Amino acid sequence: MITDRVSYEQLLGISGCLGLALLAHVTALPLWVLAIVVVCGVIRLLLARRGSGAPPRGILIALAALAMPLLFLRFHTFNGLAAGTALLSVTAGLKLLETKTQRDIYIITLIIYFVSLAALLEGDSFWLLGYLIGVCWLTTATLLRATSSGSAHGWQRSLRYGGRVLAQALPLTLVLWLLFPRLASPLWQIPSDSRTAASGLSDTMSPGDITQLALSDEVAFRVRFDTGVPPASDRYWRGPVLDTFDGHTWTRGTSGTGGAPPPQEPQGPAYHYTVMMEPHQHRWIFMLDWPSTWDQPRAELSNDYTLMQRDPLSRPIDVVGTSYTRVQYSEPLKPGTRRRDLRQPADRNPRTQQLAQEMRGAHPDDMDLVSAVLGMFHQQPFYYTLTPPKLADNSVDEFLFDTKRGFCGHYASAFAALMRAAGIPARVVTGYHGGMLNPYGDYWILRQSDAHAWTEIWIEGRGWVRVDPTAAIAPERVEKGLSNAAGADDSLASRWQRKTPWFAGARLRLDLLREMWRERILDFNQDSQRKLLEFLKIPEPDGQKLVLVMGTAMALVLVWLTWQVHRELAPPSKDVAGRTYARLCAKLAAAGVARKPHEGAEAYAIRVAHERPDLAKTVTALCRHYSALRYATPSRSITLGQFQASVRAFRPKRAMRTL
Amino acid sequence: MNPLHSQIDAILAQLNQVVLGKDAQIRLCLACLLARGHLLIEDIPGVGKTTLAHGIAQTLGLSFQRVQFTSDLLPADVLGVSIFDRETGKFRFQRGPIFAQLVLADEINRASPKAQSALLEAMEEHQVTLDGVSMALPEPFFVIATQNPQDQVGTFPLPESQLDRFLMRVHLGYPAAAAERELLSGVDRRDLVKTLKTITTTDSLRRLQQSVLEVHVAPALLDYVQALIAHTRRAPGLNAGLSPRAGIGLLRAARAWALICGRNAVIPEHVQAIFPAVVEHRVRQRGSDAVAVTRLLEAVPVP
Numbered sequence: 001m002i003t004d005r006v007s008y009e010q011l012l013g014i015s016g017c018l019g020l021a022l023l024a025h026v027t028a029l030p031l032w033v034l035a036i037v038v039v040c041g042v043i044r045l046l047l048a049r050r051g052s053g054a055p056p057r058g059i060l061i062a063l064a065a066l067a068m069p070l071l072f073l074r075f076h077t078f079n080g081l082a083a084g085t086a087l088l089s090v091t092a093g094l095k096l097l098e099t100k101t102q103r104d105i106y107i108i109t110l111i112i113y114f115v116s117l118a119a120l121l122e123g124d125s126f127w128l129l130g131y132l133i134g135v136c137w138l139t140t141a142t143l144l145r146a147t148s149s150g151s152a153h154g155w156q157r158s159l160r161y162g163g164r165v166l167a168q169a170l171p172l173t174l175v176l177w178l179l180f181p182r183l184a185s186p187l188w189q190i191p192s193d194s195r196t197a198a199s200g201l202s203d204t205m206s207p208g209d210i211t212q213l214a215l216s217d218e219v220a221f222r223v224r225f226d227t228g229v230p231p232a233s234d235r236y237w238r239g240p241v242l243d244t245f246d247g248h249t250w251t252r253g254t255s256g257t258g259g260a261p262p263p264q265e266p267q268g269p270a271y272h273y274t275v276m277m278e279p280h281q282h283r284w285i286f287m288l289d290w291p292s293t294w295d296q297p298r299a300e301l302s303n304d305y306t307l308m309q310r311d312p313l314s315r316p317i318d319v320v321g322t323s324y325t326r327v328q329y330s331e332p333l334k335p336g337t338r339r340r341d342l343r344q345p346a347d348r349n350p351r352t353q354q355l356a357q358e359m360r361g362a363h364p365d366d367m368d369l370v371s372a373v374l375g376m377f378h379q380q381p382f383y384y385t386l387t388p389p390k391l392a393d394n395s396v397d398e399f400l401f402d403t404k405r406g407f408c409g410h411y412a413s414a415f416a417a418l419m420r421a422a423g424i425p426a427r428v429v430t431g432y433h434g435g436m437l438n439p440y441g442d443y444w445i446l447r448q449s450d451a452h453a454w455t456e457i458w459i460e461g462r463g464w465v466r467v468d469p470t471a472a473i474a475p476e477r478v479e480k481g482l483s484n485a486a487g488a489d490d491s492l493a494s495r496w497q498r499k500t501p502w503f504a505g506a507r508l509r510l511d512l513l514r515e516m517w518r519e520r521i522l523d524f525n526q527d528s529q530r531k532l533l534e535f536l537k538i539p540e541p542d543g544q545k546l547v548l549v550m551g552t553a554m555a556l557v558l559v560w561l562t563w564q565v566h567r568e569l570a571p572p573s574k575d576v577a578g579r580t581y582a583r584l585c586a587k588l589a590a591a592g593v594a595r596k597p598h599e600g601a602e603a604y605a606i607r608v609a610h611e612r613p614d615l616a617k618t619v620t621a622l623c624r625h626y627s628a629l630r631y632a633t634p635s636r637s638i639t640l641g642q643f644q645a646s647v648r649a650f651r652p653k654r655a656m657r658t659l
Numbered sequence: 660m661n662p663l664h665s666q667i668d669a670i671l672a673q674l675n676q677v678v679l680g681k682d683a684q685i686r687l688c689l690a691c692l693l694a695r696g697h698l699l700i701e702d703i704p705g706v707g708k709t710t711l712a713h714g715i716a717q718t719l720g721l722s723f724q725r726v727q728f729t730s731d732l733l734p735a736d737v738l739g740v741s742i743f744d745r746e747t748g749k750f751r752f753q754r755g756p757i758f759a760q761l762v763l764a765d766e767i768n769r770a771s772p773k774a775q776s777a778l779l780e781a782m783e784e785h786q787v788t789l790d791g792v793s794m795a796l797p798e799p800f801f802v803i804a805t806q807n808p809q810d811q812v813g814t815f816p817l818p819e820s821q822l823d824r825f826l827m828r829v830h831l832g833y834p835a836a837a838a839e840r841e842l843l844s845g846v847d848r849r850d851l852v853k854t855l856k857t858i859t860t861t862d863s864l865r866r867l868q869q870s871v872l873e874v875h876v877a878p879a880l881l882d883y884v885q886a887l888i889a890h891t892r893r894a895p896g897l898n899a900g901l902s903p904r905a906g907i908g909l910l911r912a913a914r915a916w917a918l919i920c921g922r923n924a925v926i927p928e929h930v931q932a933i934f935p936a937v938v939e940h941r942v943r944q945r946g947s948d949a950v951a952v953t954r955l956l957e958a959v960p961v962p
């Protein structure tokens with residue numbers, strides 16, 4: 001059919017919408033996939049501009065035959081999020097190329113909705129959601145324009161109408177979101193891509209690693225303390241413990257990680273808090289040193305006191321935990337662990353080993369030795385910098401004797417190496433330190449820039465003792481956090497932050513919004529649903545009742561929607577005069593003289609005048625006005641606005657009971 | 660004030676002197692005539708039907724004929740007859756009493772259906788056809804028929820189809836006490852009729868009739884009239900609702916009423932005022948369960 005042909009304008013609109021939807025995937029999709037879509041769209045638009053139709057079928061089939069193997073080569077599967085999205089995107093592009101009729105437009109519209117939805121599987125920020133809602137709105141408006149019979153309406157009107165359609169979907173969305181039964185564990189798992197980059201700390205540490213993190217403003221996790229907040233010198237958030245040293249890199253040994261952690265007796269105050277983890281694709285959960293209890297059944301303490309989940313954290317979780325900042329070990333170190341924590345390659349860092357021997361000779365007591373080493377860091381010109389010189393194989397030697405410049409990783413590494421050389425079991429602990437209070441939300445933000453590395457040494461009779469050698473060189477680093485200590489090396493954002501307080505405030509408020517989004521929206525789960533049912537005063541809430549409530553709510557929403565559609569089909573008469581007159585009659589009814597339905601306005605006025613002589617003049621005038629508006633020849637002297645104003649101003653007193 | 664309105668007021672005032680205390684009925688009669696409808700006055704003898712008809716003719720300046728309907732009345736007695744003229748050797752049509760501007764058909768239900776239908780056909784078509792020759796009746800042409808509802812022996816009640824040709828049916832009723840007193844003490848009304856002034860000419864009457872058609876009818880009023888008509892067709896207790904002709908008549912009567920009230924647009928009250936007179940004789944009421952026409956009105960809300 002001729003009339004069914006798509007116009008250039010429709011193609012332009014739908015191509016734009018597809019482009020906007022794919023923009024949400026721009027980081028996840030290979031660039032060439034996007035390029036294919038863009039090229040397809042441009043070619044189709046150019047063809048439409050010239051008035052010609054879609055390219056011949058043969059070309060399309062050839063293109064599809066070319067694209068599919070390419071996709072398979074890239075992903076090795078069509079299953080999974082990234083591959084599926086890529087496939088869908090390429091299909092959309094090809095569909096655009098072959099678009100001829102209205103029906104093709106509908107199909108592309110559906111693909112756009114689906115692509116938008118798929119973006120939510122990749123990210124869950126509220127910016128993304130807002131953006132996608134915008135895309136859906138625009139797409140709906142485009143669809144409306146494409147389908148509207150007769151002449152197309154203006155964009156403004158289509159947008160308004162599209163917005164209304166979206167708004168009508170809102171109640172249904174809310175009901176489903178609130179009440180659709182949520183399972184404690186998902187029924188199926190989106191095949192998570194192994195390529196998805198892990199963020200934050202890793203289980204190895206070479207000199208220079210943490211520098212990358214130090215410049216990142218990304219939030220690692222947030223913490224809300226239920227009771228008191230530990231002092232800054234105790235706010236060490238424990239991450240992976242690195243116990244294997246090859247002279248350059250510290251790694252997390254696999255041999256010693258199994259088994260229960262050595263028993264420890266908590267001392268001092270307990271801190272109760274909730275850690276709100278951002279997904280980082282690693283298994284560890286950052287707990288305050290030393291964790292004692294936690295509420296994640298799928299997580300357990302490794303024997304070096306790091307809380308580990310069974311699977312990598314792929315979605316945000318909340319962990320409620322308790323920690324004690326002081327503990328006492330009652331058992332001696334196991335010989336296997338001791339051996340491991342003393343081991344270091346004999347042929348590396350000879351100067352360090354020699355120094356350790358010398359210092360050991362001078363300080364036979366372990367704590368004395370620690371103080372001596374820390375004193376060395378403090379007195380000798382060791383600098384704290386985020387841009388240290390590169391170190392080669394004997395990294396500790398070079399650092400301690402030549403460069404003397406580094407940051408927490410260097411100091412922790414050197415300190416642990418010295419301790420091991422001196423015969424004290426030592427290991428490097430990575431994690432986060434400090435944090436920033438968000439005064440608007442009363443919670444702490446730990447950013448990647450708060451990443452830190454420190455050491456633990458085994459002191460007989462006391463157990464593992466935390467020593468933060470970085471504190472010896474730059475005490476303000478431990479007290480205030482990296483961004484202040486780093487001087488000129490800090491990021492643009494943090495520099496702004498200090499210069500413009502309002503910027504810092506806005507950032508904190510935004511973070512609060514993010515935190516609320518995460519807590520209220522993303523973390524809405526079975527438990528929240530149970531609370532909702534309790535709030536609705538439904539006794540003994542369970543899944544069945546949830547479904548019942550959902551069914552009822554859905555039915556109500558559908559009835560409302562049906563009513564809306566009905567009203568849409570038969571719009572109410574815009575009878576302002578009638579409505580105003582009805583208001584007048586209601587006022588008079590309230591005053592004691594109700595109009596009979598069959599009573600004409602003037603007859604009514606006469607009756608009112610008879611029953612309420614005090615109202616006679618006004619009511620007669622008003623009723624005559626209405627009668628004229630309604631029945632007389634339309635004329636400019638009889639205005640509706642005047643009638644409306646008079647009725648609004650009309651305040652009849654209630655009838656006095658006369659004796 | 661509009662000269663038309665002053666004319667109407669003068670007519671009403673004059674007629675009110677002839678028939679005392681019957682202002683509403685007189686207005687209805689005038690409305691009926693202005694709407695070019697025929698009038699049926701239903702009442703016992705002696706309440707002033709003839710006097711009223713005569714008075715109207717005199718006031719409006721119309722030629723007047725009266726036909727007393729009896730059981731032996733023939734159509735020719737109403738319409739006229741062709742007589743052979745010896746002098747010319749041709750048939751000459753002798754016009755019957757129907758050839759007047761206002762015909763009073765007294766006790767119409769006494770005549771045979773044949774005579775009745777002769778009159779009613781003339782009423783509808785405004786012409787008389789005899790021996791294949793059509794003769795137009797004078798314009799304007801009104802019929803005021805009277806009938807006595809109580810007198811049932813030897814009568815032929817008009818069927819509903821015929822009743823439909825009368826725009827209105829009006830009951831005069833007994834006069835009120837004050838009016839009666841004046842009747843008794845005053846001059847004979849029949850003598851009074853002869854002294855009445857003629858207020859309108861044929862032309863000015865036609866202008867009045869024309870201005871009835873110019874009275875504005877708003878869509879909302881049409882809604883209301885339609886709702887009323889629809890209701891008579893659905894209402895329980897009625898065998899038949901209003902015919903489309905009745906609907907047209909209803910609206911025209913309402914327009915005439917609005918004109919008489921001095922308005923240039925019809926309002927629902929006008930419709931309500933003429934509704935009983937227009938509707939009562941048309942809707943057939945089933946059995947003894949009489950539905951008062953006012954109840955029909957009450958069932959339809961005014962927009």
